[in-house]
Amino acid sequence: MTGARVGIVTFPGSLDDRDAARAVRLSGGDAVPLWHGEADLKGVDAIILPGGFSYGDYLRAGAIARFAPVMDRVVDAARGGMPVLGICNGFQVLCESHLLPGALIRNDHQLFICRDQQLRVENTDTAWTNAFTPGQVITVPLKNGEGGFIAADATLDALEAEGRVVFRYVGGNPNGSARDIAGITNEAGNVVGLMPHPEHAVEAGYGPDGPLGPRTGTDGAEFFVSVLRRVLSAA
């Protein structure tokens, strides 16, 4: 699956941009670095907003990154149908950008949490989840301090009714997220945001513990396979 170009935005304070680039490369795509200060998407076919602490999480997580020069282009591209994935801090940026509804607030137990997390994939039609099977339970790392997803009840009802809850936490809600929601999508299914980190579960030996043994989990790879498949089928 060569030829698909996936841009990864680096903000000041991004941490997982290189892991996201590695995940794209391992899945067969070309990883293209994008810089927060340049309003230039460099002709990419899809975009990842990675995890980390953009602008030190000052003001609110994602609040300042949302107004970075590159984000105007990202918002336009997302509205035009380009696949965009926000992981952890990237999810927070997507919510602050109003590309996704709701907001992420401090974990209800007030602690930073870092663990392997089970998720149920509830929507396999999005640009980033079409390689999964409906209801599939996957394991990827979770690490956040402000991962509590909240939205107005009417918004939550609409998300559920429209099948826009993409991932739900299984085996315990790690951060107080409403209705165990771990990730959501927009109406068109091209923009997906989630708190857990699929890019850390793409290579045996470096992933979460899996059925084949310690650190063998590679469930996250399907995210990147999904988007390459979507990009190439649209070409």
Next chain:
Amino acid sequence: MGRIIVEVMPKPELLDPQGKAVAGALPRLGFDQFTAVRQGKLFELTVAGDVTEADLDAAGQAAGTLLSNPIIEDVIRVVEAEQR
């Protein structure tokens, strides 16, 4: 130089873990009369001259866009600061 004060608070119906943590610490210092704490943000915006109506309008717009997230926070007040 004039200053404008913008106050932002988490919405009352939302859990405020920071305020809750502070509330839990107060009794340890002997302050046991406070039944709840909520923690918000206060911004001081400085302008070059005296504060005008247009400055206050602009501050209100900034409060509603960058300084607060209306999904989780309320802008409590946008006022000219008293002279120090």
